[in-house]
Amino acid sequence: MFIIDFDDTLFDTHGFKQARLKAVEKIGISNALFWTTYKQARVNSDGVFTYSDKRHAEILASEGFKEEEIFTVLNKVTLNMxxxxxxxxxxxxxxxxxxxxxxxxxxxGDSEFQELKVKSCGIAKYFERIFFVDKTKENVLEELFGATTDKENWLINDKVDESQQLQIHFPNLKVILKISNSFPLNIYKHSGLPNYRTLSEIKNYLENYYDKRI
Incomplete structure (x- = not known):
């Protein structure tokens, strides 16, 4: 079984955020304010992931900007997902x-926004099951592993700390890291896990792994 992350793994989330920043800068929102309000929109006080165009626009509106204008600008980037x-x-x-x-x-992430991203990218057809979670991936892995007889289970993910923690809980989980521009390169190099810049490199790694098993 291959368990694959979306953001910064299959999807260039770093580039997506930068495009949104450039879009709102044109209507007078500073770099610093964008990132401050992005963090507020991303996770609520209960630690639940809540980011969406609407939520970010609402928070920026509280800083004196026009909510409808912000939403329109952010949503224009979203429509080109x-x-x-x-x-x-x-x-x-x-x-x-x-x-x-x-x-x-x-x-x-926020389930509605994540579903929109996945559907807009046209990749849902490749997956047997799709999970959107707003707190932790651990419960989903417990469900998946409890219902499978697969001897090899892979996680392909960009987040080093998250992957290492999941591997502690699930020692038989094999992890491959997809290097993201959102994090310093050295954390990947010191992770002790296979790590690659591109999905093509991960594809080659897996093909070589299974060729040797045949």
Whole structure:
């Protein structure tokens, strides 16, 4: 079974955020204010992931900007979501499909916004199951592993700390890290886990792994 993260793994979330920043700067919102309000919009006081165009626009409106104008600007970037799908994502997913193992998409964030992103990118068709979670991925992994007889289960993810914690809870979980521009490169190099810049490199790693097993 292949459990695959979405943001900064299949999708260039770093580039998506930068495009949103550039868009709102044109209507007078500063770099600092964008990131401050982004953090507020991303996670609420209960630690639940809540980001959406609407929520970010509401928070920026409390700083004296026009909510409708902000929403329109952010949503224009959102409508071009597929531009931020990794260039090799579909080839990667097609290749994994040939290995005849279930593909599971596991995405952390506001469920409605994450679903919009996945559907807009046109990749839902590759997955047997899709999970959107707003707190932690651990419960989903427990559910998946409790219902499978697969001897090998892979996690492909960009977040080092999260992946290491999940591997502590699930020692048989095999992890491959997709390097993201959102994090310093050295944390990947010191992770002790296989890590690659592109999905094509991960595809080659897995193909070589399974070729040696045949």
């Amino acid at each position: 597929k531009d931020f799908l990794a260039h090799d994502a579909e080839e990667f997913l097609q290749s994994l499909s040939l290995l005849k193992q279930p593909l599971i998409l596991l995405s952390l």
